Amino acid sequence: MEEVKVLNQIISQTIDTVSTSREKIFEIGERSRNEHAYLSKELEQTKQKVVEVIDKVDKSSLHARHARNRLAKVSKEFQSYTNDEVRVAYEQASEYQVEMAVLQQEEKLLRTRRDDIERRLKNLQDTISRAEQLSVQMSVVFDFLSSDLKKVGEIIEDAKEKQSFGLKIIEAQEEERGRLSREIHDGPAQMMANVMLHSELIERIYQEKGIHEALKEIRGLRKMVRSSLAEVRRIIYDLRPMALEDLGLIPTLRKYLENIEERHGLTVHFKHLGIETRLEQHFEIAVFRLIQEAVQNAIKHASPTEVLVKIEMKRNNVMVVIKDDGVGFNPSTKKDSSFGIIGMKERVNMLNGAITIQSEIEQGTNILIQLPVTTV
Structure with a gap:
């Protein structure tokens, strides 16, 4: 009897440890998803800046080449130009050269930042995938440890069959929960987050531009809420079409x-x-x-x-x-x-x-x- 009590204590402590670990894994996954979304947006902005800087470098390079040609001509025909014209030609060539060097350095920094963000996104995606996998595995262990398998044991006499049967049921449940969680996270949850951001924007528009502009945004918000409601109804329908029974x-x-x-x-x-x-x-x-x-x-x-x-x-x-x-x-x-x-x-x-x-x-x-x- 004492051994059973000790065994129960060990199982209870194990369940608590698994539960705590599962929550920590979930938190890591959520933080990684949030950071992934933020960096994805920053990556798009950085790529756009790279394109803009490259365009500026090309234009600056063209100006610098013209300025150098002008300076070479002035230097060659020095006696034909005034001191002011010589000075202006020299200053323009110098300014364009400095401007091009600055832009090239900016392009280099932006490319480095872009590559760094892409590496971080890849690492974050690996972390998210690993966290999801571990979360499912930990949930399987948690449910298996905390579930009462006595009734299953009455049907399945062999211990190995009992374990395999229980794990298959729990794995199927966890996979379905994971799928539903992702659908809600990517659908209604994301839409509701957008609604919150949109409502703050409406408040700001109302304060800055007045009621008429705010009403225009409210109409857009109404469409967003209607879309979110339709998505929720779709998920409910996909879970169990009630018309099937009727x-x-x-x-x-x-x-x-x-x-x-x-x-x-x-x-x-x-x-x-x-x-x-x-x-x-x-x-x-x-x-x-x-x-x-x-x-x-x-x-x-x-x-x-x-x-x-x-x-x-x-x-x-x-x-x-x-x-x-x-x-x-x-x-x-x-x-x-x-x-x-x-x-x-x-x-x-x-x-x-x-x-x-x-x-x-x-x-x-x-x-x-x-x-x-x-x-x-």
């Missing part, structure tokens, strides 16, 4: 693809063949997620102009085709979209189905999914 798979898919067509400005063809019947809820959700993942992959990585989604429902099976006319890819080469494809394959395997992916560079992508089903 209307069923086919009407929900039709509505989702119509929204995709409006949001991304591409043509989406949706075809439904065979019977239209309700399926088991978990199966409808799985089919919806598979189509959603395939369409999102196409939009994100393939830049298509048209997407075809066809679903054929028979009594004992469902066949789904998702086809796009995008840039395509080499299936044997690892791409950024490979994680989504792996997730689709795992979901299809869980349903005892089969998935075939055909793609070639500049030839689009064709995904065929076949799933055995039982109706409600």
